[in-house]
Amino acid sequence: xxxxxxxxxxxxxxxxxxxxxxxxxxxxxxxxxxxxxxxxxxxxxxxxxxxxxxxxxxxxxxxxxxxxxxxxxxxxxxxxxxxxxxxxxxxxxxxxxxxxxxxxxxxxxxxxxxxxxxxxxxxxxxxxxxxxxxxxxxxxxxxxxxxxxxxxxxxxxxxxxxxxxx
Numbered sequence: 001x002x003x004x005x006x007x008x009x010x011x012x013x014x015x016x017x018x019x020x021x022x023x024x025x026x027x028x029x030x031x032x033x034x035x036x037x038x039x040x041x042x043x044x045x046x047x048x049x050x051x052x053x054x055x056x057x058x059x060x061x062x063x064x065x066x067x068x069x070x071x072x073x074x075x076x077x078x079x080x081x082x083x084x085x086x087x088x089x090x091x092x093x094x095x096x097x098x099x100x101x102x103x104x105x106x107x108x109x110x111x112x113x114x115x116x117x118x119x120x121x122x123x124x125x126x127x128x129x130x131x132x133x134x135x136x137x138x139x140x141x142x143x144x145x146x147x148x149x150x151x152x153x154x155x156x157x158x159x160x161x162x163x164x165x166x
Contacts, residue, residue: 020064028057095130101153102135129153 031054098107107122107130123136129151139152149158 024057024060024064028054031057098130100130100132100135102131102139105132107132125151125158127151127154127156127158 095107099105100107123131123133125131131152136152140149150156151158
């Protein structure tokens, strides 16, 4: 009998989204400063054109920001559910008495078989905490929108490449 693991690679796009957002806000501030300082508005037919452009950027920035957050959550969800790899041979002996700290159910049944809801039902973090996939996936997806991804037990930051689904 063989078990599979999934190696999930880091999305790492949160800092890139924040950098792009900062650049957009900085450009909008520079744009407003130039308009006020050099009175460029008087050279145009109406002030409405500048107002329309400025309002467009104010409306687009939040949309781009939240689109990036949603895209990261979708990437995380997809990576948890694919790319199977071999499970280490000593897994059963090492995690025989473990329970999932979220739902408080056994990871491995008394007869030594891994509980089979589906073929990839356990996630092992790099910090050696083990969870059911159905318990940890919502935690990571919710936690991603608020903070960097953290282990529910030790609160260590986890990179997605450190998560293995079994």
